Amino acid sequence: MRAFADLLDSLIYTRSRNAKLKLIGDYLIATPDPDRGWAMAALTGDLDLPAVKPAVIRGLIEARVDPVLYRMSRDYVGDSAETVALLWPTPLVPPQESGPLAISQAVDTLNSLSRSDAPAALAAMLDRLDAEERFALLKMATGALRIGVSARLAKTALATAFGIDVEAVEEVWHGIAPPYASLFDWAEGRGAQPTAADVPVFRPFMLAHPLEDLRVSLDDYAAEWKWDGIRVQIVHVAGATRLYSRAGDDITASFPEVARDFTGIGVVDGELMVKGDAQGGALEEGGAASFNALQQRLGRKIVSAKMLADYPAFVRLYDILFDGGEDLRERPWTERRTRLERFAQSLDPERFDVSQLIEARDFTALEGIRAGARDAAIEGVMLKRRESPYVTGRRVGLWYKWKRDPLTADCVMMYAQRGSGRRSSFYSDYTFGCWTEDGELLPVGKAYSGITDEELKMLDKFVRGHTLNRFGPVREVEKTLVLEIAFDSIHESKRHKSGVAMRFPRISRIRTDKPAAEADTVVGLKRLIV
Structure with a gap:
């Protein structure tokens, strides 16, 4: 120790x-x-x-x-x-x-x-x-180290130390149980390289870089919608099916109907969502409900029949890694796309479909299409180089994600809580609210990201100097400071008194120029619900 x-x-x-x-x-x-x-x-x-x-x-x-x-x-x-x-x-x-x-x-x-x-x-x-x-x-x-070391970095350190390929380590990692005796035997030359044959193991995802200010040619890149669910990998081999999250967690038990209906032998990459007519909601253009509906299913190890009926899950397929026993990851995206469309024909169309490509004559036309997309289940656009192989992690120039512009609202800080790690000495987690028609301030979200270190110090000073009440690690503050909050989307929520829940809220600006009485209203936020 x-x-x-x-x-x-x-x-x-x-x-x-x-x-x-x-x-x-x-x-x-x-x-x-x-x-x-x-x-x-x-x-x-x-x-x-x-x-x-x-x-x-x-x-x-x-x-x-x-x-x-x-x-x-x-x-x-x-x-x-x-x-x-x-x-x-x-x-x-x-x-x-x-x-x-x-x-x-x-x-x-x-x-x-x-x-x-x-x-x-x-x-x-x-x-x-x-x-x-x-x-x-x-x-x-x-299991809460929080020391600035990702799982990928730890595996890279192992591979570097013993002179082995980190991709080979990633390939078999989820097929070997701790304390990884066979992996270290291979690393030190005492045993053969472990393989993933006949084991439904997780393969690390290919990831995308933010597009930012770059413009690309649609002759070289294909465009498809980026859907707002959770990224999943489905593996079926040797009669066993597993669903893995982006982090490599086995989530099969939470979505048993998806595993049951995936009958093709191979490995696919896609977005897991809930059907758009769940709980009587309007059927979205893409057939998917907002992320808020999917949250009803996440993390459940036992799923009731009612939950399966009320929030039916399906997967929108993005890519194919293995077709049967054939490894397609080194093939270009265009070939994999053709193989994916063929592979999907054998699957239940009620449970699986293929993500739609966006037809645009050029990048300028694509900008217009993206700007007009306000489907609650669309996060933005993916741009994939047509000749790109499927590689682990982010490789510059292969895939780009082009998220739609965030929504914003001016909210009033209500409560603050100490952070963790290097922020443990600062009040860095902020609950903020908007006004009701009766002049009541109701919480609408919580954020801790988006600010610089200098802004953090400024907000911490405000909290300490304007505290009204203390509730353990939480302080209630004077309702005088306005924060501009950026968020990806907003949804109805029965769990919140305000009736709304923000998706990925973060602090965009500190509005010292704006009086708290002029902050946004809950009614105004509800108008942003798609």
Whole structure:
């Protein structure tokens, strides 16, 4: 645990990508199996210790220190694991076990115990460790590292350290369980390269760069709509079907009807949405409802018959990676598109269709078509180079995303909450509202992005100087500051008192020039619902 604690500490204070790669690589080379495998699982978000939840950790610390002191400290520090690690008291009686605690020992112990027995075992481990090691253990246990290391970067560090291809690592990653013994055997020359044959594994998605100010020729690029659902990959091989999210999470259980009806052997890439007539709503031009309808299905491990009927899911297909056992990723987009259209003919048209291409004579004509698209399920336009292969990640010049211009509204700041990580000392999460016809201010959204560091300091100063009430980590502020909020779309919501919910709200401008009484109204926001 000591070496992993030192690694986390170094990564937190390192900004250079290359330096992070070297830190992780050096750790993996120096650390024996299976500890390094469990460390990789933690770094990539693949470590699951179901018996340890945040509430368990909170209960342990509040049994040892004044709960008020813990909550005040948590509010100041901004991170639960760090707060507990620093506050954990030295036991009056020395622990029965002493000496170094291996990562594998901690994982094996916590995985083997029931939810009722795990808290005592976790407490015994924390008693053995110093503050840095406690921080590392708690971060591992809760799966919330937040140290500026993505799963892709961790895998790249592994590949670089051992001189193997990162794409080969990605290809088999989801087919190998932690602590990845076969992967390290291959990396160090003791075993054969693992393969994904006959296993429904996830392949990393091809991603797009923002178009920004670039103009491209439609002779070289094909245009298709960018739909507002969740990106999914459907894999059917050896009689098994899996649905994966963009992050590689298995979401098959949440959408069993999609897995059931996908009968083709192969791997496809598409957008998962809910049909537009769900819950009596108007059928959209593209047959899809807004993202708000899809949210009713997300994250559900058990889906009722009523939910299946009220919010029927379907997938709009974008691309094909495998047709049967044939790998098409190196083929040009034009060929893959032809193969996708042929592949889709064998699928249930009520559950699967192919994303429509946009016919435009030139880029200027495409601009006009994009500007006129206000379908609630359309996010914008995708531009795909006709000769592009399907490659992992973002490659310049191949795919571009051209989102439609955001909507904006002037809203009044109502509440503020401390952030996490490097923002833990600032009030950086803001709840904002709009006026009703009766002059009441109702919350319509929450945002924490879109501002510079200087603007963050300014808003933090405003919150501290204009606080009306405190509710734990939340402060109610004077209703005098207007924020211009940009958002992708807005939808009706029964869960919010205002009756509306924004999609991807972010702060566009701080309107110190505008009186709060002139901010927008809830009625005005409702007019923006498509």
